[in-house]
Amino acid sequence: MTTMAPTAPLHGSYQPADCRFLLTPIEGQFLSVEEKERRIQSGEAHYSEMIHREPAPSADYLTLFETLCERYAPRLASEVRQLAVQLLLDYGRSDEPLVLISLVRAGTPVGALLRRALVDHEGQAAEHYSVSIIRDRGIDHAALDYLLDEVGVAARRIVFVDAWTAKGVITGELKRDINRYNANRKTRHKSTIPAKLAVVSDIGGTADYAATYEDYAIPSGILNATVSGLVSRSVLNDQVPAGAFHGCVVYAELAEHDQSQAFIERVAAHLGEFTTPDEMAIAENERLRQQTLMGEMLKQIRKDYAVDDINHIKPGIAEATRVMLRRVPALLMVRDTQHPDVEHLMLLAAEKSVPVAVRPEMPFHACALIKAMTHEVAHD
Structure with a gap:
């Protein structure tokens, strides 16, 4: 080099x-x-x-x-x-x-x-x-x-x-x-x-x-x-x-x-x-709550789908979109299939024949699993 x-x-x-x-x-x-x-x-x-x-x-x-x-x-x-x-x-x-x-x-x-x-x-x-x-x-x-x-x-x-x-x-x-x-x-x-x-x-x-x-x-x-x-x-x-x-x-x-x-x-x-306020408090309690919600949901998803590698779970609309566009997706999870913010994900899932699971309890609108190339991801 x-x-x-x-x-x-x-x-x-x-x-x-x-x-x-x-x-x-x-x-x-x-x-x-x-x-x-x-x-x-x-x-x-x-x-x-x-x-x-x-x-x-x-x-x-x-x-x-x-x-x-x-x-x-x-x-x-x-x-x-x-x-x-x-x-x-x-x-x-x-x-x-x-x-x-x-x-x-x-x-x-x-x-x-x-x-x-x-x-x-x-x-x-x-x-x-x-x-x-x-x-x-x-x-x-x-x-x-x-x-x-x-x-x-x-x-x-x-x-x-x-x-x-x-x-x-x-x-x-x-x-x-x-x-x-x-x-x-x-x-x-x-x-x-x-x-x-x-x-x-x-x-x-x-x-x-x-x-x-x-x-x-x-x-x-x-x-x-x-x-x-x-x-x-x-x-x-x-x-x-x-x-x-x-x-x-x-x-x-x-x-x-x-x-x-x-x-x-x-x-x-x-x-x-927009008129921005002169002072904006950082919601530390909300931040910690988000960390807890994210951690608990990731743990549940990992258990439900037997995901070995945490890097294969991509939570949130944007991360799920990246999986659908740039990786090999195994599963798309959405909170509500009719929500307008996941319409593009539903389109990609249809185009790529990716199964969709509805998980209304998720604290985010969407999550995608990357397909394990050595074995199939288990689905409930």
């Missing part, structure tokens, strides 16, 4: 001010979803080493995306404003910009919108970078080094941004790895990076800042590259030179289907419609 210094940011299909990806473009070496799943589950390869080619969303699916945008763009704008206020209450207003580091890819549109809210409606300078974090591999240290050493951002003004939490796996990965990163750099830098995460929907109850604890269909959560700047999820394999940012594939062939910048503009148009 060759060694390479990090290169300049790329913008994907976003306006440069809205998003700077700290990623290294690589050529796509695509596998089928089934082959990728087999290699992950056999231990042959880590999920971050492989990628499949993303298809264009169908016309029916885009119609559902449009419906969700109509329904939830104002709500999402309000929640992004709430996050902006929470951050300013904690970090303080300053001439120094807030540095938003969104987690590729789900966090990317939220980071772009949060920057708009801070700059255009709160009078606070802010910069937005989107950086890779990978389960079991941590956050991209080359990207953090670039921001601190090359760009010269203030470490104490950094906050991490994602769209949602689920089981809290990425929250834990982020906090552990940032603590390790700070410890390794403490001899060179007086200021450490706060291991703080801001999300729109904190159904796992693990974020530091959240606008809601409710599971709902955030519109950007039902699409992949076509709402994330035409950028793939991050890749970390032999194609990525040592010392470079984590890799990505740019899906230029999906440009005609791209919704990325249009989605930002659509939600941003509502950011000025």
Whole structure:
């Protein structure tokens, strides 16, 4: 593997001010979803080493995306404003910009919108970078080094941004790895990076800042590259030179289907419609309640379906959507098949012949199980 210094940011299909990806473009070496799943589950390869080619969303699916945008763009704008206020209450207003580091890819549109809210409606300078974090591999240290050493951002003004939490796996990965990163750099830098995460929907109850604890269909959560700047999820394999940012594939062939910048503009148009309170209490009791509800439900699902690997349970609308689009699903569970927020999931389940179970007791609207490739998942 060759060694390479990090290169300049790329913008994907976003306006440069809205998003700077700290990623290294690589050529796509695509596998089928089934082959990728087999290699992950056999231990042959880590999920971050492989990628499949993303298809264009169908016309029916885009119609559902449009419906969700109509329904939830104002709500999402309000929640992004709430996050902006929470951050300013904690970090303080300053001439120094807030540095938003969104987690590729789900966090990317939220980071772009949060920057708009801070700059255009709160009078606070802010910069937005989107950086890779990978389960079991941590956050991209080359990207953090670039921001601190090359760009010269203030470490104490950094906050991490994602769209949602689920089981809290990425929250834990982020906090552990940032603590390790700070410890390794403490001899060179007086200021450490706060291991703080801001999300729109904190159904796992693990974020530091959240606008809601409710599971709902955030519109950007039902699409992949076509709402994330035409950028793939991050890749970390032999194609990525040592010392470079984590890799990505740019899906230029999906440009005609791209919704990325249009989605930002659509939600941003509502950011000025809300008067945010001067003070916002963080509902610690509610957060702890969410953690308890999530933990108990995961335990029950694991027991009911004899799931060996907790990573095969993906709770929440957005995580279930990821399974239906990017993995090999065994089962879709929904609280109510008629709820409009799961309509896209029901469409995907029908297209892929995935069985659907109704679980009205779930504290979230949907949950998907990844199919165990070595044996069939048991069903009650």
